[in-house]
Each structure stands twice: as C-alpha cells, then as structure tokens.
Amino acid sequence: MEIKDIKRLLDAISNSDVSEFSYEKGDFRVAIKRQTGQSNYENGSQTILSAPTPVHEITQSPAVRDQDGLTSSVDEVGVPGGGLVNEVTAPIVGTFYLSPAPEAPPYVKVGDQVEEGTVLCIIEAMKLMNEIEAESAGIIAEIFVQNEEPVEYGQPLFRIDPVH
Amino acid sequence: MLRAAKELGVQVVVAYSQADENSLPALLADESICIGPAPAKGSYMNIRNLLSAAILTGTEAVHPGYGFLSENSEFAQKCEEHNLIFIGPRPQNISQIGDKASARAIAVEAGVPVTPGSSPFSRIEDAHDMANAIGYPIMLKASAGGGGRGMRIVRTPDQLQVNIQNAQEEARISFGNSEIYMERFLENLKHVEIQIFGDGKGEVLHFYDRDCSIQRRYQKIIEEAPSIGSQEVREAMAQAAVRLAKHIKYRGAGTCEFLVDGNGRFYFSEMNTRIQVEHPVTEMITGFDLVQEQFRVAAGLGLSISQKNINPVGHAIEVRINAEDPSKSFRPCPGKITDLHWPGGPGIRVDSHAYAGYSIPPNYDSLIAKVIAWAPTRGQAIARMRRALKETVIEGVETSIPFHLKVIDNEYFQRGEINTDFIERRMG
Numbered sequence: 230m231e232i233k234d235i236k237r238l239l240d241a242i243s244n245s246d247v248s249e250f251s252y253e254k255g256d257f258r259v260a261i262k263r264q265t266g267q268s269n270y271e272n273g274s275q276t277i278l279s280a281p282t283p284v285h286e287i288t289q290s291p292a293v294r295d296q297d298g299l300t301s302s303v304d305e306v307g308v309p310g311g312g313l314v315n316e317v318t319a320p321i322v323g324t325f326y327l328s329p330a331p332e333a334p335p336y337v338k339v340g341d342q343v344e345e346g347t348v349l350c351i352i353e354a355m356k357l358m359n360e361i362e363a364e365s366a367g368i369i370a371e372i373f374v375q376n377e378e379p380v381e382y383g384q385p386l387f388r389i390d391p392v393h
Numbered sequence: 394m395l396r397a398a399k400e401l402g403v404q405v406v407v408a409y410s411q412a413d414e415n416s417l418p419a420l421l422a423d424e425s426i427c428i429g430p431a432p433a434k435g436s437y438m439n440i441r442n443l444l445s446a447a448i449l450t451g452t453e454a455v456h457p458g459y460g461f462l463s464e465n466s467e468f469a470q471k472c473e474e475h476n477l478i479f480i481g482p483r484p485q486n487i488s489q490i491g492d493k494a495s496a497r498a499i500a501v502e503a504g505v506p507v508t509p510g511s512s513p514f515s516r517i518e519d520a521h522d523m524a525n526a527i528g529y530p531i532m533l534k535a536s537a538g539g540g541g542r543g544m545r546i547v548r549t550p551d552q553l554q555v556n557i558q559n560a561q562e563e564a565r566i567s568f569g570n571s572e573i574y575m576e577r578f579l580e581n582l583k584h585v586e587i588q589i590f591g592d593g594k595g596e597v598l599h600f601y602d603r604d605c606s607i608q609r610r611y612q613k614i615i616e617e618a619p620s621i622g623s624q625e626v627r628e629a630m631a632q633a634a635v636r637l638a639k640h641i642k643y644r645g646a647g648t649c650e651f652l653v654d655g656n657g658r659f660y661f662s663e664m665n666t667r668i669q670v671e672h673p674v675t676e677m678i679t680g681f682d683l684v685q686e687q688f689r690v691a692a693g694l695g696l697s698i699s700q701k702n703i704n705p706v707g708h709a710i711e712v713r714i715n716a717e718d719p720s721k722s723f724r725p726c727p728g729k730i731t732d733l734h735w736p737g738g739p740g741i742r743v744d745s746h747a748y749a750g751y752s753i754p755p756n757y758d759s760l761i762a763k764v765i766a767w768a769p770t771r772g773q774a775i776a777r778m779r780r781a782l783k784e785t786v787i788e789g790v791e792t793s794i795p796f797h798l799k800v801i802d803n804e805y806f807q808r809g810e811i812n813t814d815f816i817e818r819r820m821g
Contacts, residue, residue, distance in 0.1 A: 322428050322445040354445040355475075379449040381427040382442060383411055 317387040319380040323354030327376045341369045367391050394456045397684040406450045410436035412754035417746040431756045437461040440468050447477055454478035463667040464491040480691040482645045482666045490664045494536045494574040500661040503640040505633045508660040510576035532578040535564035541611025542567040546578050579652050581812045585620045586650040587634035588675045592696045593644025599631045600675050601705050606811045616671035617710045618678050621809040626657045677709035677767040708771040710778050715759040718791040725759035731789035736781035740767040775801050
C-alpha cells in the first residue's frame with residue numbers, strides 16, 4: 230500500500246461512521262482508530278511520545294479483565310530509554326500481567342522465540358489493558374517481573390536475546 | 394511539601410521522571426516511583442501515569458506542587474474520581490479562577506477592581522476592535538497561563554497580529570491551550586499579591602501581601618514581604634482578595650495578584666490557585682507554615698488559625714537562584730554542581746533540591762534554590778541577604794547570584810522604589 234492509498238483510506242473512514250479499522254497483509258499492517266472526543270485523559274497515551282513500536286491498547290468497560298468484546302487499536306506509546314539494548318522496559322506505570330486472563334497460559338515463557346510484534350505481556354493502568362509487544366525477533370532470555378506486580382515507567386520487564 | 398508531610402507524620406511517595414531519579418525529593422521520600430521520561434509531557438503532565446502510580450502505591454492524597462498539573466482542573470477532578478484527595482482547591486475553583494479570563498469576570502462580580510480588558514477572542518478582526526476599545530498599549534495574556542508565558546505587550550495596531558500569533562503559539566506549547574485575552578497594559582506599576590487561604594466552606598483568611606515587582610520577562614526574580622506602601626491600600630487589597638475568594642468558597646492556598654499604580658489605585662490582575670514559589674517570605678513574616686496548613690485543610694481538619702492571630706513581624710526577602718549565565722542574557726546553563734555550600738546564620742532559610750554532585754537536568758526550570766532572609770527591618774533584611782549571597786558557594790554552573798547582588802545594591806531598590814520595569818529602567 231502506498232501513501233496515497235493510505236490517504237484515501239483515511240478520507241473514506243473520516244467520511245463514514247466507521248470508528249476503527251484494521252488491515253493486515255503479509256508484514257504490512259495498519260490500524261486506524263477515530264478519536265471520539267474523549268478527554269485528554271483517555272487519549273493521554275497518544276500524545277506522550279513518538280514511538281518506534283506500536284502498542285496495542287485494548288479499551289474495555291471498567292473493572293474485570295475479560296477477553297470478550299475487546300476492540301483493539303494502535304496507540305503510540307513511547308518506548309522508554311534507559312534500558313539495555315535487548316531489554317523490554319515498561320512504557321507506562323501499571324500492573325504487569327503475564328497472561329491474558331487469570332486461568333490462561335502466559336503469553337511467553339523463557340526460551341520462547343518471538344517475532345517483532347509478538348505480544349509479551351499486558352500492563353493494566355486505570356482499568357485499561359495495554360498489550361506490550363516485542364520490538365524485534367529473538368528468544369526470551371529472562372523475565373524480570375512477576376505476574377500482578379506493579380511496575381514503574383522504564384522498569385525492565387524482559388530480556389530478549391537475538392537469534393543466532 | 395516533603396518536609397511538611399514528614400513533620401506531620403505523613404508518609405511520602407515521590408513520583409519522578411527519569412531525569413529526576415537522583416533528585417533530592419526522590420532520595421528523601423519514603424517511597425519513590427518513576428512515572429515517565431524526562432520530557433514533562435510524558436511524566437509530570439501525564440495524568441494517567443500519575444494516577445496509576447498513586448493508586449499502585451496506596452497513596453491517599455496528592456500534592457501537585459506548583460507548575461505542571463497544579464492548576465489543571467481535569468487532574469484535580471480525576472484525582473477525586475479515583476478517591477485521591479487533591480491537596481489544593483476544588484476542581485471548580487480551579488476552572489473558575491485558573492482560567493484568567495473568567496477570573497476577571499468573577500472579580501468584577503465580587504466588587505474587586507480590574508484593569509480595563511476583554512474576554513478571550515479568536516478572530517483577528519475582533520482583536521483589533523477590542524484593542525481599540527481598551528486603548529493602547531495593551532497586554533496579551535493566555536487564559537490558561539501563568540509564569541509569564543503567553544504574554545506580549547503591543548504598543549501599536551500594526552504590531553497586533555504578529556504578537557497575537559506568537560502569544561497563541563507560546564500558550565499552546567506551555568499550557569495546551571492557545572486562548573488569549575487582552576488588558577490595558579499599565580506601566581510603572583508595582584506587582585503586589587495577597588496570600589489567602591480558604592477552608593472551602595466560605596471562610597477565608599489572608600496572610601498579607603508580597604511585592605514581586607522585580608521581574609525579568611515576567612518571571613519573578615526577587616520577592617519581599619510585606620510590600621512597601623500605605624497601610625490603607627495594603628489593607629484594601631487584602632480585603633478585596635478575601636472577598637474574591639469567599640465569593641467562590643475557595644479551598645486551600647491561593648494568591649490574588651494586583652497591579653498598583655503610583656496613586657495607590659490597585660487593579661486585580663489574576664489569581665493563582667496553588668501554593669506559589671515565593672510563599673516562604675510570607676511564612677517568614679507570619680511564622681506560619683502554609684504548606685502544613687494545606688495538608689491539614691485537605692485532611693478535613695479546618696483552618697488552624699484565625700485572622701486576628703495572623704500578625705506579620707519584620708521583613709523578608711527572597712531571591713530565586715537560577716542556573717543561568719548573566720553574561721549571556723541569562724541563558725539557562727544546566728550542568729553538574731561540583732561544590733555547594735549554603736549560607737546559614739540567623740534569619741536565613743534555604744529551600745533547594747540541589748546538593749554537591751547533583752546534575753541539573755536540562756528539561757525543566759533553571760531554578761535551583763530560593764534563599765530567604767528575614768530581619769526586623771527591610772534595611773537589615775537587605776544587609777542579611779547580601780551577607781548570605783556572598784557566603785553562598787555554587788560551583789560547576791553559572792548562577793544568577795552576581796545579578797541578585799547588583800539588584801539589592803541598587804540605590805532605587807534600597808529606597809524601595811521598585812516597579813515592574815525595574816530591571817530595564819534601573820539596571821541598565
């Protein structure tokens with residue numbers, strides 16, 4: 230898809246009732262979410278930082294972390310500096326979850342191979358679940374935090390070693 | 394804030410950005426948590442990260458300090474929605490008064506004199522009409538403003554448009570809101586402000602006045618309490634400030650700023666709905682800890698003093714020591730402080746987050762310390778401040794100390810002839 234196609238796509242969406250759209254083909258992926266006049270607080274993460282890595286933000290109704298009815302969108306949340314080169318660090322303050330649901334298996338274990346974009350974990354903040362993705366391919370070498378542990382901004386979460 | 398809390402037996406969590414990991418408050422706190430990267434937008438202005446951090450650490454109350462989100466009614470509102478006590482005014486107070494344009498309207502309602510001015514405008518055509526009605530020179534001000542940003546003086550109509558654009562842009566960057574209004578620009582005035590404190594239920598005290606006329610580019614450099622002027626005018630301003638605050642049942646610490654002309658006429662300029670940088674001079678002359686009172690009132694304990702027990706004694710002067718180079722137009726020069734020695738002795742207070750070996754981050758204000766001198770008379774306070782500044786050692790960065798010494802040695806300053814144009818007019 231070229232830039233002019235993306236522009237046409239954006240126009241088509243703005244002129245319609247569609248609020249979210251995603252398209253994936255091969256390793257090209259685009260997701261578009263329309264701002265619906267929410268306050269700066271809700272969209273705060275979108276204006277924080279420029280980001281090399283998109284983070285999927287799953288918006289859902291308050292309270293329980295439940296997989297049904299999730300809509301996903303791409304928000305740009307910055308990747309914090311300060312960690313070592315192959316460390317994945319927390320881009321927001323929140324609670325770290327290793328699995329998508331209490332009874333579900335963890336997203337990743339030590340030794341797993343991951344690709345760019347593989348979801349590694351969820352950080353929950355203010356009832357919003359944020360999927361954290363791997364920036365590049367590699368093998369999970371170490372997991373620094375435990376399930377349900379509170380994490381601060383920039384805290385190391387995973388070490389991913391490059392594939393030899 | 395940290396010191397006040399500790400004295401009250403309250404535990405403190407400091408939320409810091411990656412630039413402030415080794416800042417003094419982060420090191421002294423009972424607990425600290427990193428809430429974002431160095432740029433303030435991602436950390437100190439990041440409502441979501443701040444609230445998340447407060448909830449995760451079991452925080453009960455949030456003190457927003459000054460700057461950043463301290464006058465952000467949305468932040469105050471969100472704190473309350475998440476059962477966090479916001480140590481400061483109610484969200485409604487902030488939006489009513491923190492918006493400088495609506496504050497003028499409230500002042501008028503409360504019978505407080507205001508400078509001739511306008512409501513906010515967005516169209517350039519409207520701006521010309523308003524400016525002509527008010528009369529040049531005019532001052533453009535940001536509705537969401539503070540700290541001197543988003544302000545421009547316009548003397549002739551041909552300069553109006555470009556200054557509006559500049560002011561709007563500066564306001565947008567500094568406060569996220571480009572709304573501008575205008576006032577007649579009154580020159581050769583004193584900037585006198587009244588410290589007030591309300592209990593949120595209709596009771597408001599005042600802690601007298603401060604003179605903050607010594608400013609450079611609308612940023613205060615030296616402040617003193619009380620102001621020099623007739624008792625009558627000072628009392629009238631204090632009563633006007635109390636009237637204004639009572640009108641909106643103001644809660645917490647606040648400051649009403651006035652402009653005073655040579656004939657003793659005063660005009661309401663704006664009100665700040667937070668504790669201010671220069672609050673120590675008021676604390677020194679009244680012997681009262683305003684920040685501890687903020688915690689007490691926020692905890693629901695009510696005002697701990699009555700107006701008749703607030704009696705100012707002596708004179709206090711504060712200088713804001715900035716990491717900046719006076720020989721290079723006061724350009725901020727962050728860097729590492731290699732050696733540091735603060736002044737001591739009677740009547741000296743130093744509020745600072747700096748220490749020997751501390752690296753001043755480039756991301757924020759260049760203020761590194763406030764030195765306050767109190768003495769029984771203004772003349773003695775000046776002498777004490779001179780002594781203290783000469784005793785101060787800060788090595789590794791340039792500071793504004795040499796400039797402050799020139800100001801307090803200036804004959805007009807010593808005579809008390811200080812106006813808002815002091816630096817341009819008297820310092821050459």
